[in-house]
Amino acid sequence: MAVEGTTGRVTKRRVRTRANLLEAAFAVFAAKGFGRVSIEEVCEAAGYSRGAFYSNFGSLDELFFALYAERAGLIADQVAGALALDGPDLDVPAAVDRVTEVLLLDLDWLLVKTDFLVHAARDPAVAQTLLEHRERLRRAVADRLARAAGHTELPVVLGGAEGAAHAVIAAYDGVTTRLLLDKDVEHARAWLKQLLTALLTDGSDNPAARSGG
Amino acid sequence: MAVEGTTGRVTKRRVRTRANLLEAAFAVFAAKGFGRVSIEEVCEAAGYSRGAFYSNFGSLDELFFALYAERAGLIADQVAGALALDGPDLDVPAAVDRVTEVLLLDLDWLLVKTDFLVHAARDPAVAQTLLEHRERLRRAVADRLARAAGHTELPVVLGGAEGAAHAVIAAYDGVTTRLLLDKDVEHARAWLKQLLTALLTDGSDNPAARSGG
DNA sequence: TGTATCCGATACATCGATGTATCCAAAGGG
DNA sequence: CCCTTTGGATACATCGATGTATCGGATACA
Known part of the structure; x- marks a missing residue:
């Protein structure tokens, strides 16, 4: 026991x-x-x-939960690191690049994470844990975006740094779904960067647009 | 047999x-x-x-596959219907509203659909089917957006109607993930509309921004 | 209405997974 | 170096799920 x-x-x-x-x-x-x-x-x-x-x-559930907690913690640390990496220069596009690399690093992790999501979707207690983990991630992003306010202005529609951070998470989830099907990590990264750029800029200082498929 | x-x-x-x-x-x-x-x-x-x-x-897999095909077909029809609904007036925001209602209608369907995604992520043949279904949906959205070109201009970053349609799907997937955890359909709909607005408008003609949580 | 065919129920054999109880080996403390 | 405690292996009992073979009732068609 x-x-x-x-x-x-x-x-x-x-x-x-x-x-x-x-x-x-x-x-x-x-x-x-x-x-x-x-x-x-x-x-x-x-x-x-x-x-x-x-x-x-x-039980197997217990192991699965422990596994998720462990790995999710590692990822969260890496993301926080990638966001904290530039001290006062506050270069949002560069931060986007770094975070994207971390988040879409390991296909196996995305598979397991999605299994866990499915699991959580039917168990409120597990869902709570997953939501808390996501909230930690989102917090880090929101804080980072808030720090950058003034340098890069966010679209008003999203509702400030908090809303924009939600959008970042949603974009991540959306790209993940697609990635699980086509397994093209490089493309997914490019696509996520593009999406985040579209979301986080006000449509003024666009970099070059790509094909987007 | x-x-x-x-x-x-x-x-x-x-x-x-x-x-x-x-x-x-x-x-x-x-x-x-x-x-x-x-x-x-x-x-x-x-x-x-x-x-x-x-x-x-x-086998149970066979039934699951048949079930998915059946329901996915129904949804696709509904979406196509919602998009075709306005003939020549081409009101994108209204179309966004209607499609959102259809896509985030039934939590049970989202649960089953996500199970199917997990299934597809480990079986290339199934993945192919799922990708094709998604492509049909995307096609409908892209065509609709192309029809609207001129009335509402899309952000260049996304790469025209095709890229924008990809973004719509990604936003849908992203919001779905969150919805599976918090089970708040009304909030998810509002949030998806907001996201789509942020993605599909160039940041000029924004409606009022909401809290975004 | 008769009859050939189809469909679903029942019964059976088998297999794999689970959980537990017990035993042997390996750490760690003195 | 002994001996207590802990960890993992083995063996066993049980249960649930699967797939199949067979049987009786329903269904379509003449």
Whole structure:
């Protein structure tokens, strides 16, 4: 049982096992989808028996949740880093480029993340967690856009930096959906940059337009 | 066996059964998610035995595919209708409103559609079908936008009516993702309209901006 | 209305996944 | 270096889902 009673000991072996299981699970989930993966498969991929699994997790859902939390945290840090990277120069287009690279880096992650979305869509508690994670991301973007106010003005329709940040997330989600189908990461990045440019500029200082397909 | 050999007879009963199975499956899929539904459950919900199922479908995947094709076709028709509705007056904002109502009508459909996306993301053949359906939708939007050229000018960044139509789809997908988590259809509609307005206008003739959360 | 055909129900055999109980090995503390 | 505690392996019992083979009632058509 993966109970959290009184923390008897930390045990180096345990954390290794847990990490291995999570890593293997990521690969298996990405390849086959959460709904089509058995506990057995995860264990086999990780090189453990089911005993190890039940010693670390109570269910496949629990593992999935832990996996999501871990990876989502990493991404959030990377995005925050990419946004904080330029101190006082406040170059929005450059920030857009960097964030785009981070967000559309790993197709496997997008697959797992979408599985998790589907999962969350039917479990309010999970949905809450996912919404909170998204809100952290959005906060970072909104703050960054607010810092840039004056240098680049945002379209009024969106309602300031807060609304614009929502739009950035929506664009990300929209491009992700498409990317899951055509698997063309480079194109998706270009397209996301283009979309964000269209959303975040007032239509005055446009860079060159591309084909957009 | 659900074989399509030589069409022996049509049999009224058969089509009813098939339709009932599809309808029940829709409800069950929406409620529990494709990955967590058994053939048995679908049959029970429809009031049939598993014999009826295997007589009409070869697998749950096959049924799921048929279900998606059917419903997606309906939606596509509705969207095309909403776009064609105004003949020569070419009022883009009004068209945006109508299409938004249609696209964000039924939360259950969005749930099933997202399940299907996840499914397609791991099966190139299915992905192809989904991409084709999306392309039909996009075509309708692009044509409509092209018709409106001159009345409302599009931002150059997006690359004409074609690019703008891509953006419309992306916005729809982005808003859908959020909607799956917060389940607030009314808010999603307002937000999608706002997004589309921001995308499709050049920032000149903005209507009033809203809070955007 | 008779009859050939079709459709769906039932029963059965099988398989895979789950969870648990028990046992052996490996850490870590003294 | 022993010995207690912890972690993971093995074996087992069970359950649910799948697919198929077969049977009886319904349906279409003459």
